[in-house]
Amino acid sequence: MHPWISKIHFYYRSLLSAQILSLTIGFFCITYLILSNFSQLSIENISPKTWIQSVLTNNTNTIALNITKQDINSLVDIENKSFICDRMRKNDGTREVNVSSELDDHLINILRPYCEVVPILRNNWIPAKRYIESDIVFIIYTSASFYHTRATAVRDTWLSRVTHKYFFSQTPYPSLPVTVIEGVGETYSSNIKKIYYGMQIAYKNHNKTAKFYFLAGCDTFVNVPHLLKHLESFNYKQPIIIGGYPNKHVCYVKRNATNDIISYPSGGAGFLLSSHTMNLMIPKLNSYFENDWPLTDDKAHADAALTCLAHSMGINSTFVPGFWKFNPEKTLTDIGKEKFYTNPEPNTFHYIHPLFMYVLDEFYIHQLLDRLGNDKNFDELMKFTRQFVLIHYELLRIKKRECTLPEVERIKE
Template sequence: MSVRDTWVSRVTNSYFLGSKPYPSLPITVIENTGEDYQSNTKKIFYGLELIYRKQQTIHPSKRHKWYLLVGCDTYVNVPHLKQLDPYNFTQPYFIGGSIGEGICYHKNGTSYNSLFVGGNTAHIFSAALVEELYPHLSVYVQSIWPQPNHSAAGASDVALSCLIFSLGYNMTILPGLWRRSPNGIIKEFGLRATLKVKEPSSWHYIHPAQMIDLDEFYAYQYVDRLKNDQNWYELVDFIHLFIGTHYETLRKHQPNDTEKLVRTYR
């Protein structure tokens, strides 16, 4: 809920993937999946398929340039995603913030060790990469990746990395896509190393209350920066966006049937 009410409210296109509808969220229902960790990989693979197909129905000029895949406990500082500007979305890019070691699988069931891009930071796919992945998503998750009774079934970040690497593409690691909360990163790397990243783009393991605190901090920071740069056009655009999404969020918190709650005046 805090994700919807903070940074996602200012994103042009967003999708909440789930196995069933939820009253307070615009869930994109992925059929034949569950709400447990083991079904996570199928939900994401099928979700990417569905989103890609939706994109093909709209004009090319309005399609996504980048796909950002995060969990519901991740805060994304959207203006800082300008760090993607040097990368061409028409080329296949697989971008993340951390690297781990995992196990990939061949179709015959044999396995091999591989690096993977940690999904606890963020997975960022260029539009070109998603186009290349699309024909392989269902086949991979149904025939190659272990099924829900296997311990690796829910490791969607490993599964995505294995598929992408098997198609011959590499990973790009960017600073500032953090895999922990601010306190967790400081504890892991130290304050000095953490502060070297001037423009963090995301934080993970964020409590709902902290999600609001981070959003408030970065909103003020962004406004102050635009003011100091005398970037009035972008400042006005952001203020209009912020006001619009604020009232849209308030409306979402209202009961569906408000007529019975309104006093009738004569």
């Protein structure tokens, strides 16, 4: 646990993440408008006279900029700026820009430590071409004890920017909202039932259009743009399971262990089933869980169970980089920077504390803005900005319905 975790409660009372991102997005929008107007001007009209000289080459007038190598390096540094990682205080301790101390402390003390943990990418953003986020149905299993913590943090962050999503549990809660599965319980062992009943509900609603189904718990952070890029080489019409961090487990037939030991993708890191896999698996789900897989607390591993079912149909799992079983800090400690940074665009992290779900999401949003801005990819930047602003105000409307402000005690005159 970070030593500064106690500070975060104060920061998020005022929705600092939303304020910071709004300021950043506003800056990029203004930059976009300025550059759009300047693109109509010739370089002579926008450059000081001391910068340019006319050169006659092959009877063609060209403009040569009198820029030194040091100037060029400075320009490169500006173009590769990281809003978080390059942020620092002046030597006298004052701030570089005119922001409140609260905001500045948040950026430096809460967000910037991740610059020493995860890979830092500043440019060369290449968006996914084959799939879009609405091609995936996101299935999140949760329980009533996590509605106000984990589940709300997921709803407010990365899950807010996807189209098709479900929280499956037994207890109703409209704010998420929860899709209720009656009679499954709210214990850890209930997750396996929430998943296989939830899969049937999601499949019924989306089998005509969905290309993949993603399954995870409510303490998993997902970087959806990265996830989409890792699906480029996969065909949803093929029977495939995609995940990471393989584990071993024995399979069962009629509740009895078999000699088959399979490698299955970690459910904590999240995994995907292609639509073709779902087509094959859904008709067999009820029979498999009612007759074959032992539904006991020590066998309540939905990831292993589904992989065993797939194995019985001749479908093997495919493991790809970027599905991390633990949070970024533990992942770095366990495997080291060289291995961790082999894939610089991680898909998921698991065991994310609700407070750090906001922090991690905000950090990666800033990194995406950095890359789009440094690439001068203003079309993609504007597209993302529109989506973010729409979702931001929708979340504010939800928060307004959820929150009750304390009464104001009037002073008697």
